[in-house]
Amino acid sequence: xxxVSQTPKYLVTQMGNDKSIKCExxxxxxxxxxxxxxxxxxxxxxxxxNNKELIINETVPNRFSPKSPDKAHLxxxxxxxxxxxxxxxxxxxxxxxxxxxxxxxxxLTVL
Amino acid sequence: AQSVTQLDSQVPVFEEAPVELRCNYSSSVSVYLFWYxxxxxxxxxxxxxxxxGSTLVKGINGFEAEFNKSQTSFHLRKPSVHISDTAExxxxxxxxxxxxxxxxTGTSLTVIP
Numbered sequence: 001x002x003x004v005s006q007t008p009k010y011l012v013t014q015m016g017n018d019k020s021i022k023c024e025x026x027x028x029x030x031x032x033x034x035x036x037x038x039x040x041x042x043x044x045x046x047x048x049x050n051n052k053e054l055i056i057n058e059t060v061p062n063r064f065s066p067k068s069p070d071k072a073h074l075x076x077x078x079x080x081x082x083x084x085x086x087x088x089x090x091x092x093x094x095x096x097x098x099x100x101x102x103x104x105x106x107x108l109t110v111l
Numbered sequence: 112a113q114s115v116t117q118l119d120s121q122v123p124v125f126e127e128a129p130v131e132l133r134c135n136y137s138s139s140v141s142v143y144l145f146w147y148x149x150x151x152x153x154x155x156x157x158x159x160x161x162x163x164g165s166t167l168v169k170g171i172n173g174f175e176a177e178f179n180k181s182q183t184s185f186h187l188r189k190p191s192v193h194i195s196d197t198a199e200x201x202x203x204x205x206x207x208x209x210x211x212x213x214x215x216t217g218t219s220l221t222v223i224p
Binding site (some may be wrong): 043088097 | 113147190199203205206213216217219
């Protein structure tokens with residue numbers, strides 16, 4: 001049973017395109033996150049949602065828009081993709097200050 | 112807000128030698144502390160966590176960490192490393208509500224045969 005799943009695992013696209021990454025967790029957690037990991041392995045929090053409400057929106061371009069239809073899902077839509085958006089994007093979830101569980105990641109390559 | 116500092120970006124160590132990966136945090140509130148491991152081309156896996164109680168925490172794969180409140184540290188240790196421990200290690204801090212999870216910049220551990 002996959003705890004946190006993401007699709008797609010790989011995403012290759014041209015500059016200027018719009019793309020979405022989907023995330024689902026079956027752990028019953030209230031909080032979900034999106035992280036960006038760059039080529040130097042640095043993990044930067046992008047968004048945090050608690051019970052479908054936005055809690056954290058770090059300094060992320062407004063081309064990135066998260067959407068949480070219910071507390072088990074947190075999708076990430078990216079408009080007008082740029083070269084600098086190339087990275088691995090991780091979805092994660094947690095509950096009440098417990099450990100954060102990560103999805104397998106989506107490797108985005110913008111050409 | 113919380114922040115995490117991992118002072119060592121790369122740590123090479125010989126097989127079967129002990130290792131310590133350093134982590135310091137800053138926070139104006141009580142926090143929970145975590146160590147994660149990331150093997151090449153994989154996601155992050157929880158190694159261990161400190162929520163409360165004993166300051167010495169034991170995790171998977173023989174790792175342990177000690178919470179030191181006065182020094183605001185949470186260093187990770189293993190008495191004898193294996194080749195399979197070669198990976199990226201991340202220290203993380205969260206507030207007690209669990210709404211904010213912040214990671215350090217990672218330490219790349221390379222175990223040399």
